[in-house]
Amino acid sequence: MPEHVSASELADRVRAHPSVVRLHGGPFGAIASYLPGRKVVGVRLPDEGEPVEVGVVLRLDRPLPDVVAELRGLVAAVVGPVPVDIVVGDVVTPDEPPEGG
DSSP, rough: OOOOOOHHHHHHEEEETEEEEEEEOOOGGEEEETTTTTTEEEEOOOOSSSOEEEEEETEEEEEHHHHHHHHHHHHHHHHHHSSEEEEEEEEEESSSOOOOO
């Protein structure tokens, strides 16, 4: 994985996708990167040989496999040739508010 890739940069790129409502930390908040003084929830950059993990909440406006494939491609374009796991933690239907209120 390129060393210049930051969890914050990757999180910003994923959040910019039109079907992404927000990042999601997964079970027990395990999908996160720890940086000095803060953590980036929803992105875990791996140790050597492990996949990049990205947790998301998606709008249910398109087929989920299509959106996941797009996100996987977006992440791979940034991090290079490493495995990418996209975890869909929740979906939001068009008739419900994106942040629960």
